Amino acid sequence: MRIPRAPLPVLPPIWRETRVGLEWAGLQRSDVFRGAGVPEGHGRGVLLIPGFLAGDGSLATMTHWLRAAGWRTKRAGIRVNVACSEEACSRLEERLEALAEATVDRVTIIGQSRGGVLGKALAARRPDLVAGVIALGSPVRSQLAVHPLVLAQVGVVAALGTAAAPGFFSLRCLRGECCSGFRDALRGPFPPEVGYVSLYSRSDGIVDWRSCLDPAADECVEVRASHCGMSVSAESYRAIAAALRGFGTAEAQLARAA
Secondary structure, X not given: OOOOOOOOOOOOOHHHHHXXXXXXXXXXXXXXXXXXXXXXXXXXXXXXXXXXXXXXXXXXXXXXXXXXXXXXEEEOOOOOEOOOHHHHHHHHHHHHHHHHHHHOOOEEEEEEOHHHHHHHHHHHHOOOXXXXXXXXXXXXXXXXXXXXXXXXXXXXXXXXXXXXXXXXXXXXXXXXXXXXXXXXXXXXXXXXOXXXXXXXXXXXXXXXXXXXXXXXXXXXXXXXXXXXXXXXXXXXXXXXXXXXXXXXXXXXXXXXXX
16 A cells, blocks of 8 residues: 655745845835825834844844934844844843933834844733834744754754854754753733734735734735845735724724723
């Protein structure tokens, strides 16, 4: 009797990441980049967290766009996002506290890829400081649901961290005690008073888009963008603007608190 082969897993189309330059150019020509439909920030705070292997500079375009609309942005202070998740969240919590104190208001967190995973855990820890989380292509359901080439990079970073290279996460972070608090925050119940929108793209070339469909999110919004391009895509910016409007309305805040 011939046993049929199991179907091969569908790999993210990594070749589609080459369109990020076109996405950036399209954003520059779009009405949303010029402010159409973007809510006025009135000095409210936004903490921006970059993705794996990326630094604060990867979100420079979004920073410029938010500031032009009156939002007060703060960088994560990350040059390359490869630190232990628990250590990263602790440092981010300090920045979150400082921004909330400076604006005298709760803060919105926007995180790309791993940045969105850290942002969700941070909001679960400190719902008193967070108005909402916007995750861009973040594999919150399975952090290792990524293209094999990216998974190999994760392995290299983890090997360096396991060998005691400073500033890198290690293999112990996956199951060990060092990141147990982070894992509890990520997997536990999400605070109902905090808004949460997860953006995903079926043409994401890095992350399996299904890992972005978080049941804890208020809404999972599909956009047409590459993974890296979510931070420079006009369609993503429209979805971010809509989420910011939702987080900021009194009706939405009352509904979440009820």
